[in-house]
Amino acid sequence: MKIIVDGFGGDNAPLAVLEGCRMAADEYGVEIILTGDEKKLRACAEEHRISLAGMELVHTPSVIPVDAHPQDIMTEYADSSMAEAMRLLSAGKGDAVVCAGSTGAMVVSASLMVRRIKGVKRATLAPIIPSESGCYILMDAGANVECRPEMLLQFGVMGSAYMEKIMGIKQPRVAVVNIGAEETKGRELELGAHALFRQSGILNFTGNIEPRYIPRGDADVVITDGFTGNVVLKLTEGLGKMIGNALKDIFMDGFAGKIAGLLVLKKVKAFKKKMDYTEYGGAPLLGISKPVIKAHGSSNGNAFKNAIRQARDFAERDVIGQITDSLAKIKEQNTQTKAE
Amino acid sequence: MKIIVDGFGGDNAPLAVLEGCRMAADEYGVEIILTGDEKKLRACAEEHRISLAGMELVHTPSVIPVDAHPQDIMTEYADSSMAEAMRLLSAGKGDAVVCAGSTGAMVVSASLMVRRIKGVKRATLAPIIPSESGCYILMDAGANVECRPEMLLQFGVMGSAYMEKIMGIKQPRVAVVNIGAEETKGRELELGAHALFRQSGILNFTGNIEPRYIPRGDADVVITDGFTGNVVLKLTEGLGKMIGNALKDIFMDGFAGKIAGLLVLKKVKAFKKKMDYTEYGGAPLLGISKPVIKAHGSSNGNAFKNAIRQARDFAERDVIGQITDSLAKIKEQNTQTKAE
Numbered sequence: 001m002k003i004i005v006d007g008f009g010g011d012n013a014p015l016a017v018l019e020g021c022r023m024a025a026d027e028y029g030v031e032i033i034l035t036g037d038e039k040k041l042r043a044c045a046e047e048h049r050i051s052l053a054g055m056e057l058v059h060t061p062s063v064i065p066v067d068a069h070p071q072d073i074m075t076e077y078a079d080s081s082m083a084e085a086m087r088l089l090s091a092g093k094g095d096a097v098v099c100a101g102s103t104g105a106m107v108v109s110a111s112l113m114v115r116r117i118k119g120v121k122r123a124t125l126a127p128i129i130p131s132e133s134g135c136y137i138l139m140d141a142g143a144n145v146e147c148r149p150e151m152l153l154q155f156g157v158m159g160s161a162y163m164e165k166i167m168g169i170k171q172p173r174v175a176v177v178n179i180g181a182e183e184t185k186g187r188e189l190e191l192g193a194h195a196l197f198r199q200s201g202i203l204n205f206t207g208n209i210e211p212r213y214i215p216r217g218d219a220d221v222v223i224t225d226g227f228t229g230n231v232v233l234k235l236t237e238g239l240g241k242m243i244g245n246a247l248k249d250i251f252m253d254g255f256a257g258k259i260a261g262l263l264v265l266k267k268v269k270a271f272k273k274k275m276d277y278t279e280y281g282g283a284p285l286l287g288i289s290k291p292v293i294k295a296h297g298s299s300n301g302n303a304f305k306n307a308i309r310q311a312r313d314f315a316e317r318d319v320i321g322q323i324t325d326s327l328a329k330i331k332e333q334n335t336q337t338k339a340e
Numbered sequence: 341m342k343i344i345v346d347g348f349g350g351d352n353a354p355l356a357v358l359e360g361c362r363m364a365a366d367e368y369g370v371e372i373i374l375t376g377d378e379k380k381l382r383a384c385a386e387e388h389r390i391s392l393a394g395m396e397l398v399h400t401p402s403v404i405p406v407d408a409h410p411q412d413i414m415t416e417y418a419d420s421s422m423a424e425a426m427r428l429l430s431a432g433k434g435d436a437v438v439c440a441g442s443t444g445a446m447v448v449s450a451s452l453m454v455r456r457i458k459g460v461k462r463a464t465l466a467p468i469i470p471s472e473s474g475c476y477i478l479m480d481a482g483a484n485v486e487c488r489p490e491m492l493l494q495f496g497v498m499g500s501a502y503m504e505k506i507m508g509i510k511q512p513r514v515a516v517v518n519i520g521a522e523e524t525k526g527r528e529l530e531l532g533a534h535a536l537f538r539q540s541g542i543l544n545f546t547g548n549i550e551p552r553y554i555p556r557g558d559a560d561v562v563i564t565d566g567f568t569g570n571v572v573l574k575l576t577e578g579l580g581k582m583i584g585n586a587l588k589d590i591f592m593d594g595f596a597g598k599i600a601g602l603l604v605l606k607k608v609k610a611f612k613k614k615m616d617y618t619e620y621g622g623a624p625l626l627g628i629s630k631p632v633i634k635a636h637g638s639s640n641g642n643a644f645k646n647a648i649r650q651a652r653d654f655a656e657r658d659v660i661g662q663i664t665d666s667l668a669k670i671k672e673q674n675t676q677t678k679a680e
Contacts, residue, residue, distance in 0.1 A: 131582075132582050132585065142519055145519065145526065145527055146527060177571065179482055179485065179566075179567060179570040179571070179574075186485070186567070187485055187486060187567060210574055211570070211571045211574035211575040211578060212574040212575070212577050212578035212581075213578060214575060214578060215575070215578045215579045215581075215582040216578065216581075216582065226519075227519060227526070227527060227568070228567070228568060228571055230519040230551070231517065231519070231551045231568055231571055231572065231575075232571065232575060233551075234519075234550055234551035234552040235551040235552070235554060235555070235571075235572060235575055235576070235579075236575070236579065237552050238551060238552035238553060238554060238555045238556060239555045239575075239576065239579045239580075239583075240579075241552075241555075241556075242471075242472050242555040242556065243579075243583050245472065246611050249607070249611075250604050250607045250608060250611065251604070253607075256603040256604065257603070257604055257607065259600075259603055260599075260600035260601075260603035260604045261600075263596040263597070263599055263600035263603075264590050264591070264596065264597055264600045267589070267590045267593075267597065268590060271586050271589075271590065
């Protein structure tokens with residue numbers, strides 16, 4: 001198993017990337033191909049005494065900035081560490097890509113260089129978000145602002161395969177975000193998607209999910225358009241931050257607070273860990289014909305290690321094969337329905 | 341000042357309503373008109389030794405169930421306590437309505453019986469939600485699933501007037517929910533609304549707000565369509581519940597946890613109170629030509645008291661006058677622009 005890692009993606013590159021690659025190589029026995037400025041990578045490794053054993057370095061002269069226009073990855077930044085990682089994946093030099101760079105540029109370069117799964121209308125970033133009872137995958141989380149019902153069905157197929165194969169959830173519960181539980185609620189998008197999910201019959205579709213029950217974990221695969229999904233993702237992050245500040249205020253201020261903090265330290269830490277989405281690694285880019293994992297921009301070494309583990313599982317467990325099969329089944333159903 | 345209160349709205353009616361009315365009459369010196377089954381109201385008051393001094397009872401035989409179709413308020417439940425409250429308001433028998441019943445039925449009965457402000461396209465429920473730095477008003481929170489840019493501008497005008505007059509915020513910051521801060525982000529709705537807000541120039545429009553910064557309190561008036569707004573409202577509630585459960589788990593379980601809980605009890609209580617939106621009273625129904633307050637369905641006596649105070653302020657401080665003036669200004673601008 002060979003994982004291609006963009007050495008210069010994320011806020012803490014290249015040190016955090018090197019640390020993560022080292023840990024992953026040691027713990028999981030995976031081989032690593034690292035893209036980026038070779039001199040800088042070697043200097044950083046030497047300075048921090050990180051062995052490069054088991055890692056192949058592929059030199060690239062540039063790095064795409066996070067605020068660059070995503071399309072620039074194909075022109076101005078065609079020689080960047082991210083573009084090279086995708087090129088290597090496309091050429092079969094490795095089994096999966098891990099990158100903490102710009103999401104937009106990843107979607108563009110993966111779609112154009114690695115290509116989408118046949119029949120997939122749009123590739124999308126699908127973050128795994130912690131819930132009270134575990135975690136759920138959110139699709140679309142922002143890549144496609146406007147969506148059609150058929151796209152939502154494809155998201156359901158892809159998210160379901162991922163949660164089953166990677167997170168080990170049998171028959172993942174797939175639900176569409178809506179403002180009411182009833183089938184008649186929502187916009188044309190939700191009404192249309194509802195009908196398509198019911199028709200297809202190949203997923204464990206549980207109907208609508210009201211946003212109130214998303215954090216409780218009432219669905220494993222949470223389906224919506226990219227605008228609403230981005231609102232869900234960002235609001236969850238914002239409220240998490242707000243709560244974190246409140247806890248800090250409760251436990252860090254004053255003598256009694258600090259004593260109380262010590263008394264419940266373990267539980268607070270466990271809660272924080274449970275809510276820390278870097279524990280799950282990164283977010284898969286679903287719809288691409290080979291495994292691509294987007295690591296969080298602020299990833300530390302441990303988060304990169306987890307993302308590499310996730311990329312290995314993604315490649316090993318043939319998620320893409322299952323997605324391809326399911327899409328073929330849906331296509332067959334549609335052809336039959338039309339023929340009837 | 342005379343406040344009309346639906347005696348049978350909400351989960352805890354009529355007892356909580358009677359308690360709230362009693363407290364409000366005593367503390368604020370307001371007169372109360374209470375609608376509902378007179379016998380039941382008197383029996384409940386007697387049983388709980390609640391004096392009805394300063395309260396006028398208006399008998400109505402029925403109550404509209406929360407799950408009834410909203411339109412039924414005009415036919416099957418035309419003799420309900422809610423319908424009568426709106427009728428009394430429309431007839432000028434009181435200055436404002438407080439009701440904890442079905443939101444849908446309130447929007448319908450208020451729109452048809454009390455009528456909308458001239459020029460207002462849609463009335464909407466606008467809840468006040470606590471943030472890290474205070475609170476914000478959310479519009480639309482679910483009444484209008486699909487919205488046009490002009491509706492969003494009207495929401496901004498109405499929410500701004502309310503936050504200024506009732507919450508005492510000078511030049512409230514008005515922002516449109518969007519998936520990015522840049523003007524070019526979003527759907528046609530956001531792009532269109534952005535242009536209209538910039539043009540109008542009568543509000544303190546601060547541009548887009550990313551959902552991440554809503555809980556931090558970066559805007560006082562948070563504008564979006566009813567689908568997205570409902571997602572924001574319900575997800576905030578759901579995450580609040582999740583955090584509440586986590587805090588309970590930390591402090592209620594085990595000896596150390598309980599001791600810790602005692603040590604920080606005051607702070608946890610202060611935090612809970614800050615996050616408790618019933619403290620703000622209820623949500624105004626904005627766009628109606630007279631003040632209507634929707635109290636939370638689970639309101640207790642204290643929440644009803646707060647809602648009555650809010651209704652009094654709503655009537656006293658001429659929010660509706662300011663909304664009417666602002667809408668007239670916008671109309672004038674539009675006429676001028678067309679004439680040029």
